[in-house]
Amino acid sequence: MNFSEVFKQSNQLCKVSPDGKYLATCVQYRLVVRDFNSLQIVHLYTCLDPVMHMEWSSDSLFILCAMYKRGLVQVWSLEQPDWHCKIDEGSIGLVSSRWSPDGRHILNTTEFNLRVTVWSLCTKSVSYIKYPKACQKGIDFTADGRYMALAERRECKDYISVFVCDDWHLLRHFESETQDLAGLEWSPNSCVLAVWDSCLEYKILLYSLDGRLLSSYSAYEWSLGIKSVAWSPSSQFLAIGSYDEKVRILNHITWKKITQFEHPATIINAKAVVFKEVEKRPVVGSEDLSIHQLTVDNSLFSTQSKYEITQLPAQVPVIKPDPDRANPKIGISALAFSAGNHYLATKNDNMPQNLWVWDMQRLSLLAVLEQTAPVRCFVWDPHRPRLALCTGNTKVYLWSPAGCVSVNVPVEGMDPVSPLYTNIAHFSSALLPTRKELIIRPHSRP
Amino acid sequence: KLIVYSAIIWGVYADDLFVLVLSPQEVCSLGLTGVSLESESGGLSAVPVLNLLYEVLQLQRRAQRALHELETQQLKSGSDLEHLQHSTYRLKDQLEHTRRENSGLHEGERQLQLKIKTLQNCLKSEKEEVQKLQSIISSRATQYNHDTKRKERECTKLKERLTQLLMDKRDKKLSIEISNHVGRSDGKRGLWKTGKMEARHEGEMYRALLSDYETRQRSLMMENSELKKVLQHMKEDMITILSPKKPCVKTEPADDSLEQAVSEGEEEAGDRSREGLEQSCEQAREQLTNSIRLQWRKLKSHMERLDSQASLVACQEREGDEVMSRKEREEEMQRMRLELQQCKEFIHMQQQLLQQQLSSPCDEETAALLNDCYTLEEKERLKEEWRLFSEQKRNFERERKNFTEAAIRLGHERKTFEEDRAAWLKTQFLNMTPFVDQPEAKLQSTPPLVTKSLFSTPRAAPLKMPSTADLYRTLHLIPDSRYVPQIIQKWKFCHEFTLTSFQPFTQVIYLITR
Numbered sequence: 004m005n006f007s008e009v010f011k012q013s014n015q016l017c018k019v020s021p022d023g024k025y026l027a028t029c030v031q032y033r034l035v036v037r038d039f040n041s042l043q044i045v046h047l048y049t050c051l052d053p054v055m056h057m058e059w060s061s062d063s064l065f066i067l068c069a070m071y072k073r074g075l076v077q078v079w080s081l082e083q084p085d086w087h088c089k090i091d092e093g094s095i096g097l098v099s100s101r102w103s104p105d106g107r108h109i110l111n112t113t114e115f116n117l118r119v120t121v122w123s124l125c126t127k128s129v130s131y132i133k134y135p136k137a138c139q140k141g142i143d144f145t146a147d148g149r150y151m152a153l154a155e156r157r158e159c160k161d162y163i164s165v166f167v168c169d170d171w172h173l174l175r176h177f178e179s180e181t182q183d184l185a186g187l188e189w190s191p192n193s194c195v196l197a198v199w200d201s202c203l204e205y206k207i208l209l210y211s212l213d214g215r216l217l218s219s220y221s222a223y224e225w226s227l228g229i230k231s232v233a234w235s236p237s238s239q240f241l242a243i244g245s246y247d248e249k250v251r252i253l254n255h256i257t258w259k260k261i262t263q264f265e266h267p268a269t270i271i272n273a274k275a276v277v278f279k280e281v282e283k284r285p286v287v288g289s290e291d292l293s294i295h296q297l298t299v300d301n302s303l304f305s306t307q308s309k310y311e312i313t314q315l316p317a318q319v320p321v322i323k324p325d326p327d328r329a330n331p332k333i334g335i336s337a338l339a340f341s342a343g344n345h346y347l348a349t350k351n352d353n354m355p356q357n358l359w360v361w362d363m364q365r366l367s368l369l370a371v372l373e374q375t376a377p378v379r380c381f382v383w384d385p386h387r388p389r390l391a392l393c394t395g396n397t398k399v400y401l402w403s404p405a406g407c408v409s410v411n412v413p414v415e416g417m418d419p420v421s422p423l424y425t426n427i428a429h430f431s432s433a434l435l436p437t438r439k440e441l442i443i444r445p446h447s448r449p
Numbered sequence: 450k451l452i453v454y455s456a457i458i459w460g461v462y463a464d465d466l467f468v469l470v471l472s473p474q475e476v477c478s479l480g481l482t483g484v485s486l487e488s489e490s491g492g493l494s495a496v497p498v499l500n501l502l503y504e505v506l507q508l509q510r511r512a513q514r515a516l517h518e519l520e521t522q523q524l525k526s527g528s529d530l531e532h533l534q535h536s537t538y539r540l541k542d543q544l545e546h547t548r549r550e551n552s553g554l555h556e557g558e559r560q561l562q563l564k565i566k567t568l569q570n571c572l573k574s575e576k577e578e579v580q581k582l583q584s585i586i587s588s589r590a591t592q593y594n595h596d597t598k599r600k601e602r603e604c605t606k607l608k609e610r611l612t613q614l615l616m617d618k619r620d621k622k623l624s625i626e627i628s629n630h631v632g633r634s635d636g637k638r639g640l641w642k643t644g645k646m647e648a649r650h651e652g653e654m655y656r657a658l659l660s661d662y663e664t665r666q667r668s669l670m671m672e673n674s675e676l677k678k679v680l681q682h683m684k685e686d687m688i689t690i691l692s693p694k695k696p697c698v699k700t701e702p703a704d705d706s707l708e709q710a711v712s713e714g715e716e717e718a719g720d721r722s723r724e725g726l727e728q729s730c731e732q733a734r735e736q737l738t739n740s741i742r743l744q745w746r747k748l749k750s751h752m753e754r755l756d757s758q759a760s761l762v763a764c765q766e767r768e769g770d771e772v773m774s775r776k777e778r779e780e781e782m783q784r785m786r787l788e789l790q791q792c793k794e795f796i797h798m799q800q801q802l803l804q805q806q807l808s809s810p811c812d813e814e815t816a817a818l819l820n821d822c823y824t825l826e827e828k829e830r831l832k833e834e835w836r837l838f839s840e841q842k843r844n845f846e847r848e849r850k851n852f853t854e855a856a857i858r859l860g861h862e863r864k865t866f867e868e869d870r871a872a873w874l875k876t877q878f879l880n881m882t883p884f885v886d887q888p889e890a891k892l893q894s895t896p897p898l899v900t901k902s903l904f905s906t907p908r909a910a911p912l913k914m915p916s917t918a919d920l921y922r923t924l925h926l927i928p929d930s931r932y933v934p935q936i937i938q939k940w941k942f943c944h945e946f947t948l949t950s951f952q953p954f955t956q957v958i959y960l961i962t963r
Contacts, residue, residue, distance in 0.1 A: 065631075080631075085628070086628045086629065087626075087627075087628050088625070088626065088627040088628065089625070089626045089627075090624075090625045090626075091623055091624050091625070091626075092623050093615070093623035093624075094615055095612075095615050095623065105633070107631060107633055115608055115611065117608050117611065117612055118612070120623070122625055124627065124630070124631040125630055125631055125632065125633050126630070127625055127627055127630065129623075129625070134605075149653075149657075150654075156601070158602075159597075159598040159601050159602065167650045167653075167654075169650075170642060170646065172642065172646065172647060172650055174650055174651070174654060182594070183597075192661055193657065193661075194657065194658055194661040203590075211658060212654055212657060212658050213654060213655065213658060225583070225586060255665075256665075256669070
């Protein structure tokens with residue numbers, strides 16, 4: 004595993020281009036575009052305000068920089084550095100901004116979710132979409148970029164609008180049977196739209212592309228419901244994580260539950276492997292404590308950690324959530340399928356130090372990773388069954404069916420490493436510490 | 450022998466003398482015929498008396514028997530009575546006991562009933578509470594919904610007002626500044642929005658859906674046909690498994706089932722061809738599944754039967770060979786365990802040695818030590834040889850010393866001999882003619898010179914000093930002398946050492962012999 008130098012970035016804005024050739028980082032006002040392999044600066048742009056959100060267009064030709072305070076969006080071109088584009092939302096304000104899948108339209112959500120403005124870079128035209136819903140995930144594009152589903156709320160009822168991204172033609176507009184729509188997501192084959200209700204009611208609805216209700220599923224009533232939803236890459240399974248610490252898997256033929264994965268506090272499943280992270284601090288001799296060494300050599304205080312396999316039955320550390328607070332830290336908050344559909348990684352919020360990996364072929368628990376600190380985020384390698392996770396310290400952990408390993412990231416100043424992104428074209432992950440440093444890890448091991 | 454007097458009967462019966470006094474009334478009362486004692490003959494006739502006696506005896510015996518019987522009866526009844534009394538007491542006690550138990554059980558039952566009732570009441574109340582809570586929840590939910598809807602309506606009104614205001618004000622217009630138009634990502638030109646476009650979009654959407662359905666249906670069909678094939682094969686296999694066992698079957702019912710199976714198999718072979726044609730027909734599918742189920746059930750029962758038979762046979766076998774095989778097995782096990790232990794130890798040792806070899810230390814001391822270990826034998830040998838050598842050297846030194854001493858002594862003796870010779874020659878010469886003065890003088894001079902030169906210090910000597918070779922020769926150290934001392938032979942192989950060390954000795958010898 005090789006590590007490159009440390010670069011500065013702010014607001015955790017660092018994105019690799021979709022074609023994997025460039026890396027764009029934002030530092031306050033400036034947008035720096037580097038070549039991915041040599042890390043040399045290719046372009047340097049200056050925006051009018053500190054950039055809050057930065058996004059590549061799907062064809063890697065343009066970069067969008069959104070400045071929410073001033074309601075501005077600036078678009079830069081990679082091919083023509085002189086080309087400029089500035090979109091001003093005016094006094095209506097700006098809350099979020101994103102590209103459309105064709106890379107030529109920008110969707111701005113105004114303040115108070117008053118409307119969604121669709122700006123076209125081809126025709127300079129503007130379209131408005133009224134009454135968008137302010138929810139966890141109100142807009143979703145299909146994988147092929149042809150259709151867009153938007154959740155709307157009119158007269159205390161939820162509606163779903165399906166647009167054709169070509170010309171923003173409204174294809175379908177139908178009422179959703181949810182009480183309070185919390186999110187919607189297209190299946191990877193673009194034919195089914197999963198729509199789920201807020202946590203006050205466990206209900207997930209499946210609509211086909213043309214707006215017909217295919218099926219609805221509700222596991223139980225009254226208790227807190229769905230927390231997270233994930234489609235499998237082949238669209239065969241729909242995984243629903245809920246507040247009752249269970250993941251239910253629906254199949255795409257009957258839309259009925261085929262199995263449920265439970266996260267018990269004691270693991271007795273004999274086929275599962277429990278990896279426990281064990282930290283060992285290096286022993287420091289008195290002659291090593293010279294000032295020079297203290298300042299220069301951080302490995303003195305860094306802890307080495309390795310994984311040990313614990314015997315079953317194994318106990319999982321559980322943190323009881325506060326019953327009086329809303330959105331309690333209990334339940335499955337994160338689900339991710341691996342690229343080949345073989346594995347599912349889940350995280351239960353009241354067992355924050357553990358990550359559970361399930362085998363989708365056998366529909367059983369495969370491995371449990373126990374870390375020394377709560378797991379912050381995890382992401383699958385887009386090409387092979389390998390999982391990378393980080394817990395807020397200077398290490399990155401990798402799991403694959405062959406085993407587990409922890410890698411020390413050479414960060415200066417002991418800054419903890421925080422969220423991960425995985426680039427789709429390249430087998431690399433970009434690690435972002437919480438402070439203003441950036442580390443890129445190009446993949447070097449098979 | 451009876452002697453009867455008027456009312457007294459004397460008799461001897463069985464050696465017992467008995468006297469029976471009876472009055473005639475008594476005799477009558479006894480039911481015996483009175484006997485007139487006054488008989489015609491005037492004498493007493495014994496026959497009626499005997500008869501009477503006999504009857505009395507009989508009576509007596511009967512009475513005794515009756516008494517005996519009565520006594521026994523009385524005893525019996527007494528004991529019976531006792532027994533019955535005891536039993537009545539016991540039964541009374543038992544009855545008391547059971548009554549008490551019964552009452553206790555009744556009490557318990559009553560209490561349990563009470564408990565049940567209370568629990569049922571609790572359950573009911575809990576259920577009611579749950580229902581109440583649920584209703585409360587639902588009512589609250591509706592209430593919240595209503596409230597949220599109200600708030601939402603307010604909110605939308607606000608939003609609309611806000612949009613209105615923003616639209617009206619128009620102070621900060623929303624705008625886009627763009628250097629130049631950008632081409633579309635797919636390179637095509639934009640099209641107008643017409644009804645045709647809409648229809649095209651719809652068509653595309655339906656096409657996408659249809660293609661998805663078609664792919665799914667295709668995959669499902671393939672899966673279906675594969676599964677059907679598998680089922681067919683399974684069925685055929687099951688038939689073949691069940692049928693060839695017909696000749697070696699053990700139980701009768703199996704026969705029937707097998708025959709049935711065979712016949713069915715034949716039937717189904719005919720069906721199979723039909724099934725191939727009507728693949729999607731439901732009847733064919735049902736038929737297939739039913740036949741599979743039937744075969745499977747038969748196979749299962751057959752397997753169960755075989756299993757039981759096998760276990761029986763195994764039991765029998767086990768009982769026979771149990772004793773022998775167990776012992777043998779145990780012995781073998783022990784042997785194998787021992788072997789295993791030995792092998793393990795060996796391996797462990799080897800491993801340790803290998804580790805030591807491989808993990809050879811980096812520092813030089815131990816490396817040197819190790820190297821030393823290997824060359825130990827050689828070292829020892831060399832030490833031994835060295836010791837021998839040094840011993841020999843010491844011997845040589847000693848002998849050399851002796852030899853030098855001997856040489857010194859010899860020198861001394863030579864000197865004395867020369868002096869003697871010189872003196873003799875002198876005397877001889879002096880004894881010879883007086884003409885030989887000069888040579889005598891010479892001779893005279895020479896010996897004193899010689900002696901002088903021998904005794905004087907080397908500095909003042911004009912005479913040539915005898916060379917070391919001469920000295921050696923005279924001292925018989927060089928091999929061209931008459932005899933070679935054994936010591937020289939010994940010194941031959943290391944004469945380098947001795948010659949080099951002899952140099953100072955020769956100087957000393959010079960000093961001494963002068």
